Amino acid sequence: MKWKTYFDEERIKRGYQYYQEGKVYNTIITPNTITTKVEGSHSHTYEVKITLNKDKQIESMYCTCPYAYSMDYCKHMVATLYKYEEITKNKDSNITNNIKNPQQQFKQLLDNTSEIELKEYIYQRYKDDEDFIKDYNLQFKPDTTREDYYEALNLLNNIFSTDTRKLYNENAYYEELPLNKYLYDFLNNNVKIFYDKCEFDYLQRLIYIIYENISLKDEINQYIDVDNILDMTDYYLEKVIESDNETKDDVFNYILNNIQYEYNKYTSIHLAQVCIKRYDKKSYLQKLSDIISLKIEQYDDNIPVELLAQQYEILKKIGTPTVNIEKYLEEYKNYNLIRQYYIDYEINENNYYKAIELLCEKRQLGSELSIDENKKLLQLYDKTEDNVNYKKELKNILVKYNINNIDYVNKLKEVCTPEEWKKEYSTLVTSYQRSHNYDFLNVIYVNEENYDALYENLINHFSLDAFEEYKKYLEDSYGVDILMLYENRILEEAKVAKHRGAYNLIIRYINAMLSYKNSKDIVIELINTLKNKYKNKNLLISELRDIEQEYQLD
Incomplete structure (x- = not known):
């Protein structure tokens, strides 16, 4: 297992010291995990869990120490991996080979165990197992x-x-x-x-x-x-x-x-x-x-x-009979649940106008319709081809409930004239801005091919990572601007980067830059700047050279 590349020199040095001092204990190794407890500074104890893939390579690492909370790999992980190497090297491979047929051995041991020994074993082994005791009492x-x-x-x-x-x-x-x-x-x-x-x-x-x-x-x-x-x-x-x-x-x-x-x-x-x-x-x-x-x-x-x-x-x-059921529902329709039954009953009977009447009556009585009731009313207006009320209900659903469903937006657009849609579009955008629903605004902007507004929304309300999702919409018009955003962020991160986690973020951003058209020259200049300014950051320099080799950045 090659694991030391995950850590900087200081982490490896201090983790090895912890291992040498015997601060790693309660080690449990399974085919896919390594878990330990590591005694840290000031008498703190930290729990470490390392997950392995089927090839016994590291898949993920976790530690409860503050250093690891910032997504860094810590010395406690290093100490754990040294302990893992010690145990796996010294493991006696003959242990598991001695038992060739466990079932046969079990049967042989069971036959040779006395009744007294067996009863004593069952009692001591299961006296605190409530589920076993219940099953045993029921069986016997x-x-x-x-x-x-x-x-x-x-x-x-x-x-x-x-x-x-x-x-x-x-x-x-x-x-x-x-x-x-x-x-x-x-x-x-x-x-x-x-x-x-x-x-x-x-x-x-x-x-x-x-x-x-x-x-x-x-x-x-x-x-x-x-x-x-x-x-x-x-x-x-x-x-x-x-x-x-x-x-x-x-x-x-x-x-x-x-x-x-x-x-x-x-x-x-x-x-x-x-x-x-x-x-x-x-x-x-x-x-x-x-x-x-x-x-x-x-x-x-x-x-x-x-x-x-x-x-x-x-x-x-x-x-x-239907007439008697309707009479019953009519009598008790002021109870909300019964009104819901009444509405569904009329819909099943294809009495759409009666169902509309019941829903509107509830609203007139001063009760708010639920979102499901609004959707039901919308469907009923659609079935009865009442376009005026259909449009009104669509606006009500979108603006009042901030529904994140582009289908409703498109339905509203379909029933509007171009001039009407300009007004409704502006109202929707304002509504979602007031409710800080910026994610759905991105969807609306893409739907309307309003990429200028999409770019401004991303700049003002999202992290740099969000640009990767919308790259195909923005690259032609804003490719250079986005590359500048990445470059500035990388230079800021490099000033304070001291560990592998921070270096990985820089490399990820460089990879994102290289996915844009005409980015090669900008990235070459950026890498040279980093190599010249941070010559003492060996791990970062190594990662940058790997990028140069992979993308043939001459």
């Missing part, structure tokens, strides 16, 4: 008993009887909410065991208790991820429903009673969704629809929108 634990159920029930009651205010001290920080973790583990462990053992009676009881306790707990959303826990609970309830028809009917009645008499904004919505998903027969869904209708009628206003959405879903599934 006998069938669940009534005592197992009462043990799980007692644990569940303890979880929900926790004083949440005391548990959630306002000054404490938790990576995961404690109550949420308790319930998550209970579902993943205790509940799962009853499901895996097909003990659906016990499983059903535990699930009901989870639903009921969540609905009774004040401000439960502050203590658990409600939807996540209920999604897990719903999964097991669906498995109970699938177990047999008698149980299926029992669960259905439980869900109806919950919605009608014990409605809760979290659990009842989840239970209703389970019902919609798992009870396909019209007789079931009609009963559910009747219960939800009664529930909706109990509200004067502020009806839970999820309840309205579920009723709409049921009406579609049971084949409700």
Whole structure:
């Protein structure tokens, strides 16, 4: 491996000193990486990672020291590479050749291991491995008993009887909410065991208790991820429903009673969704629809929108006549989600003018349309060939939302006269300038072949690297100016360059210059200037000579 060319003389000297002093430790070598810890100055310890390609050549180097943060290669990397060379040279190549058939050897050792030794090994090796313990308990634990159920029930009651205010001290920080973790583990462990053992009676009881306790707990959303826990609970309830028809009917009645008499904004919505998903027969869904209708009628206003959405879903599934569905959507269209359903429904029915009316009505009521709703309105104007409103909506989308989509710009241009487009183009440019969206301005300038504005935008708002992307548009008119920009930047960088990273930047800029037409003479003069001014910077001089040789710069 040739690695010393990455570093200047000082870095190699100091890195070798660190290596000699034994400051490299915790060395880990894999086929593609070298990782170490290196003791630095002032008792600081730095982590080094070097990535190798398939040919064992360096692909990338990383260190946590401040010097490396500025994209420089540091002495800690040097020390690591010396350590790597030491280890690879002294490696005993016979180690891996002694085991010709690992599987065969494993079987032989297993046959010769006593039961006591094997048990002791498994316990010591896996006693802290939670995943292994779960799998092992599930595999070898006998069938669940009534005592197992009462043990799980007692644990569940303890979880929900926790004083949440005391548990959630306002000054404490938790990576995961404690109550949420308790319930998550209970579902993943205790509940799962009853499901895996097909003990659906016990499983059903535990699930009901989870639903009921969540609905009774004040401000439960502050203590658990409600939807996540209920999604897990719903999964097991669906498995109970699938177990047999008698149980299926029992669960259905439980869900109806919950919605009608014990409605809760979290659990009842989840239970209703389970019902919609798992009870396909019209007789079931009609009963559910009747219960939800009664529930909706109990509200004067502020009806839970999820309840309205579920009723709409049921009406579609049971084949409700179109006129009745439209009547339902019309009645509750002031709820934003229902209005969205109404709009989509009318679009699917090819009633485009009604969909436009619903969108414009929302705007007239003082509500802002979302970007998706604006796009939908634009498509509807296009379908109905309403060019006046189509143009108006296009301008609204581009100016109000600063959409970075050149297709919308071109669509606006298509529906404008040349004189109109001059005005709209100026408005767009001003809008994107005010929002500092200079990237998309570049796209617009290229689209309009306004290369003077593109050059000014790049000069004022971008680094020199950005010119490479737009070279083909600017080279003919601004090639000489851009070469001067590169030259000035290189001369500034050379004044302070002291390491390979800085030299590499200079070489990259010179390569960029050489990609321009008629740049050879300018680059030759620049290289001669650098060689004369910085004779003591050996690494830079070497790189410049390589450039001269590669491009035949005589």
